[in-house]
Amino acid sequence: MAQRLPIGKIAAWIIAVLAVMIAALVVFLLTFDWNRARPWIDDKVTQAIGRQFHITGDLKVGWQRPPSETGWRRWVPWPRFSAQHITIANPDWAKQPQFATLDEIDFQVEVLPLLARDIVIPTINLVNPSIDLERLEDNRNNWTFRFNQPAEPSTWHLTLHDIAFATGHVAYADQLTQADMQVVVDTLGQPVPIGDVMKQQEQASRESSAQVVGKSGATQLHKQVETRQVEASAASAASSAAAASSGPASPASTSANTGTTSQQKSKPSVPSYGLGWTLRGTYKKTAVSGSGKVGGVLALQDTTRPFPVQADVKIGDTHIALAGTVTAPAHLAALDLKLWLQGVSMAHLYPIAGVPLPETPPYATEGRLVGQFNEDGNVFRYENFTGRVGGSDVNGSTVYVGEKPRPMVSGELVSNLLQFSDLAPIIGADTNASKAKRGEPSRQPSNKALPVEQFKTDRWKAVDADVKFTGRRIIKDPALPITHLYTHVIMTDGVLTFEPLKFGVAGGTLASNIYLDSSTTPLKGRFATQARHLKLKQLFPTVKTMQSALGEVNGDAALSATGNSPAALAATSNGEVRALITDGTVSRLYMEAAGLNVLNVVYEKLFGKRDVKINCAAVDFVVTNGVLESRVFALDTDDAVINMDGHIDLQTEQMDLGIHPHTKGLRVISLRSPLYVKGTFKNPHVGVNAAALAVRGGAVVGLGLVNPFAALIPLIAPSNNKPLPCAQMLADMRAAPSAPPAGQKQREKAAPAYLASGAAGPAEDSPGGAARAQAASKTAPAGPAAASEAQYRGR
Incomplete structure (x- = not known):
C-alpha cells in the first residue's frame, strides 16, 4: 500500500506552492514592462x-x-x-x-x-x-459612440x-446653433451649498439690473419682488387654512410660495456645487462670455437627486442668469430654476430662445423657470415673474410648449403702471437715439411722423402665440386722454392679430381689431376700429375752455392696406372713417373765434362764459390709396355751422384742408373768411385764407373813402346758412364703414343722403364747393331719416 503523506505536510506544500506563486506573481507584476x-x-x-x-x-x-x-x-x-x-x-x-x-x-x-x-x-x-x-x-x-455590445451581459x-x-x-x-465656444472647468476646492450660490446670484443679478434699468428701476423691481412674495405667502397661508378646515391636506398639495409639493419636499436633498466653469466664444456670430457652477461629476449618476446648476452669461447685450436644479441631467428630465433676464430689448432674445418678442426699452425680469422634457414636446413655464421694462412694471406667467408644427407661447401679463412712451419701440415710434441703443440699423427720417421701421415678419412663423396683456394705469403726457390698455395677441402660422387692441380714452373706449398676414410680401393688413362714448371735455384735458363741454364722440373706421411698416400700411390704406358728436355743448368762445367774429370774441373774453349747444357734428372720410378725402366734415351749433373740405395724404404726410365758418345770427366786426390747415404732420400750418380776407379788407377801405360808417358794412355778418340735417346724418352714419380687400382700391360710393340738401356738403363759397354740392344732390338717394342717436351710440 502506498504510504500516505501526513495532512500537515500536504498543507505545508500547498502553502509553499501558493507562496511561490504569489511571490512569482508579485515579482512579475513588479518587474514586468x-x-x-x-x-x-x-x-x-x-x-x-x-x-x-x-x-x-x-x-x-x-x-x-x-x-x-x-x-x-x-x-x-x-x-x-x-x-x-x-x-x-x-x-x-x-x-x-x-x-x-x-x-x-x-x-x-x-x-x-x-x-x-x-x-x-x-x-x-x-x-x-x-x-x-x-x-x-x-x-x-x-x-455619440458606437459601443460594441457583448453577446452576454458581464458578471x-x-x-x-x-x-x-x-x-x-x-x-x-x-x-x-452657430456656436463656437471654449469652456474651462475646474474644481471648487470645497463643496458650496446651493443656498449660498442662490444668494450670491440674486445679489449679482440685482446689481446687473441697476446697470440696465437704472438704480431707481432696480429698486422698484426689488419692491415688486417683495410684494409678490408677500402675496404668495398670504395665498399659501389662506390655502393652508382652507385645507385645514376642510380636512387633512392632500399629499400633493402645492405650496404657493415655493411652487413645490409635499411629495417634492420629501425628496433627497440637493448636493453641493463641486465644479466651476468659465466660458468664452460666439453664438450666432454674437460674443458670449460667462461663468457658473455645477455639481460633482458623480452626482450625474444619481437620477433620484436633483443636480445643481448655476450660470451667469452675457450674449451680446443680453444678460441671462440662473440658479437651481436639473433632474436626471444626462436625460434632461426636468428643471427648476430661478431665472434672471436683462437686456436692451426683448427682441434680442429671439436668436437665443427662438421666440419673436417685440422691440422694447431696456428691461430686467426675475422669476421661476420650470421645465418638463417630453417626447411629445418640451414644456417650459416662466412662472410668477416680475420685471421692469423702461419705466413700466410687468408681471405674469408664460408657457412655452414645443409642439408640432410650431411651438406655442401663451400667457397673461399685467402692468400696474405703464409708461405710454414704453410702447413706442413696438411699432418703431421711438427716437433715433433709442433705436441706436437697441441696435436698430434703420432710422426715422426727420421729416416723417409715421414710423418707417420694418416689421420683422421673417420671425412670425417661428412660433404660435396667445398672450393677453393688461395695462391697468397708463402714465403719459397730461394732454393725452388715455387711461388704460388691454390687448389679446394671437399669432398663428405667420398671421398676427390683435383681438382687440383696446384703449381707455376720454372716459370711453377706442378698440381696434387688427389683422396682419405675413404670408405675402408685403404683408396684408385689415383694421376695424370703434370709438365709443369719448367725452368731449376729457378729449382735451389741458384746455380750460373745454372743461365745461358736454357730449360724446362715437365713430368707426374700416381700412385695408399692404406694407411692412406703419408708414407703408398708412400710405396704401383704403376704406372709410366716420365719427359723430351729438347733443353736446362747447365753449362759445371757440365758435366765435372759428368765425373770426372779433367783437364777439372780445365780449366773451370780458363778460361771457356761455356755452353753445352742439346740434350735431359729422366726420366722414373716404380713404383711397392712403389719401383721406373729406366727404363730410361739418359742425352745427346754435351759433354757427362750420364745414371743412380737402384731403390728407398719408403717403407724403401732407395736409390741404379748408375750413369754412358760417355764422348764425348777426355778428358785428366779423372777418368771416375761410381758414386753412396745410403743411406736413411734423410741421402743420394753420391760418386765414388771405385772398378772401383781402376782398373784405378792400371793401372796408373802399367804402371808408365814401363814408366811414359804411366801412362797417362788410364786417357785419347776417345769418346766411341753413342748419345741418342732423337726423338724416345720424341715419346715414349708422351704416358701418367698409374696406376693400388688402391691396385693392376703395370703390366709389354714392354720396350720403344728407348731402342731397347741400347743407352739410362743401361750402359753396369754397373753390368748387357749389359744383360739388350740386353733384352730391344728384347722386344722393332720397328718403326720410330712420335712425336716432341712441341707435348709433348703442352699437
Whole structure:
C-alpha cells in the first residue's frame, strides 16, 4: 500500500506552492514592462468604443497600502494603475484630429471586492483633460459612440466613487446653433451649498439690473419682488387654512410660495456645487462670455437627486442668469430654476430662445423657470415673474410648449403702471437715439411722423402665440386722454392679430381689431376700429375752455392696406372713417373765434362764459390709396355751422384742408373768411385764407373813402346758412364703414343722403364747393331719416 503523506505536510506544500506563486506573481507584476501591453489594450479599447484609442506614454502598475482602511484590511495592498498621454480620435469628418486628450490618468482598485466580481475604484485622477465637441449641419456629432455590445451581459460590476482633476478644457463647435465656444472647468476646492450660490446670484443679478434699468428701476423691481412674495405667502397661508378646515391636506398639495409639493419636499436633498466653469466664444456670430457652477461629476449618476446648476452669461447685450436644479441631467428630465433676464430689448432674445418678442426699452425680469422634457414636446413655464421694462412694471406667467408644427407661447401679463412712451419701440415710434441703443440699423427720417421701421415678419412663423396683456394705469403726457390698455395677441402660422387692441380714452373706449398676414410680401393688413362714448371735455384735458363741454364722440373706421411698416400700411390704406358728436355743448368762445367774429370774441373774453349747444357734428372720410378725402366734415351749433373740405395724404404726410365758418345770427366786426390747415404732420400750418380776407379788407377801405360808417358794412355778418340735417346724418352714419380687400382700391360710393340738401356738403363759397354740392344732390338717394342717436351710440 502506498504510504500516505501526513495532512500537515500536504498543507505545508500547498502553502509553499501558493507562496511561490504569489511571490512569482508579485515579482512579475513588479518587474514586468507593462508598456508591452499597450498595443493589446489599445486594440481592445478601440474595438469597444469604435474610435482609435492610444496610450503613447508610460503604462505602469504599482502597489500601495490603502490609506483609508483600518485593521487587517490596511495590510492588503491595492494595485495602482497609471497611464500617460492618452488620446481618443475624432471621426474623419471632424475639424480636430482628437476627440479627447489626457496627460495622465491613475486610479487604485480595491482587492477584496474582486473576489465577488466587483470592481471598486475609490477615485480616478485626471490630469489636464481636454475634449473637443463638434456637430455638423446634417446633425452628425462626435460625442455619440458606437459601443460594441457583448453577446452576454458581464458578471462584473463597476463602482466609481469620485473623479478628481485640476483643470479641464472643452471646445464646442456646433454648425446647427452657430456656436463656437471654449469652456474651462475646474474644481471648487470645497463643496458650496446651493443656498449660498442662490444668494450670491440674486445679489449679482440685482446689481446687473441697476446697470440696465437704472438704480431707481432696480429698486422698484426689488419692491415688486417683495410684494409678490408677500402675496404668495398670504395665498399659501389662506390655502393652508382652507385645507385645514376642510380636512387633512392632500399629499400633493402645492405650496404657493415655493411652487413645490409635499411629495417634492420629501425628496433627497440637493448636493453641493463641486465644479466651476468659465466660458468664452460666439453664438450666432454674437460674443458670449460667462461663468457658473455645477455639481460633482458623480452626482450625474444619481437620477433620484436633483443636480445643481448655476450660470451667469452675457450674449451680446443680453444678460441671462440662473440658479437651481436639473433632474436626471444626462436625460434632461426636468428643471427648476430661478431665472434672471436683462437686456436692451426683448427682441434680442429671439436668436437665443427662438421666440419673436417685440422691440422694447431696456428691461430686467426675475422669476421661476420650470421645465418638463417630453417626447411629445418640451414644456417650459416662466412662472410668477416680475420685471421692469423702461419705466413700466410687468408681471405674469408664460408657457412655452414645443409642439408640432410650431411651438406655442401663451400667457397673461399685467402692468400696474405703464409708461405710454414704453410702447413706442413696438411699432418703431421711438427716437433715433433709442433705436441706436437697441441696435436698430434703420432710422426715422426727420421729416416723417409715421414710423418707417420694418416689421420683422421673417420671425412670425417661428412660433404660435396667445398672450393677453393688461395695462391697468397708463402714465403719459397730461394732454393725452388715455387711461388704460388691454390687448389679446394671437399669432398663428405667420398671421398676427390683435383681438382687440383696446384703449381707455376720454372716459370711453377706442378698440381696434387688427389683422396682419405675413404670408405675402408685403404683408396684408385689415383694421376695424370703434370709438365709443369719448367725452368731449376729457378729449382735451389741458384746455380750460373745454372743461365745461358736454357730449360724446362715437365713430368707426374700416381700412385695408399692404406694407411692412406703419408708414407703408398708412400710405396704401383704403376704406372709410366716420365719427359723430351729438347733443353736446362747447365753449362759445371757440365758435366765435372759428368765425373770426372779433367783437364777439372780445365780449366773451370780458363778460361771457356761455356755452353753445352742439346740434350735431359729422366726420366722414373716404380713404383711397392712403389719401383721406373729406366727404363730410361739418359742425352745427346754435351759433354757427362750420364745414371743412380737402384731403390728407398719408403717403407724403401732407395736409390741404379748408375750413369754412358760417355764422348764425348777426355778428358785428366779423372777418368771416375761410381758414386753412396745410403743411406736413411734423410741421402743420394753420391760418386765414388771405385772398378772401383781402376782398373784405378792400371793401372796408373802399367804402371808408365814401363814408366811414359804411366801412362797417362788410364786417357785419347776417345769418346766411341753413342748419345741418342732423337726423338724416345720424341715419346715414349708422351704416358701418367698409374696406376693400388688402391691396385693392376703395370703390366709389354714392354720396350720403344728407348731402342731397347741400347743407352739410362743401361750402359753396369754397373753390368748387357749389359744383360739388350740386353733384352730391344728384347722386344722393332720397328718403326720410330712420335712425336716432341712441341707435348709433348703442352699437
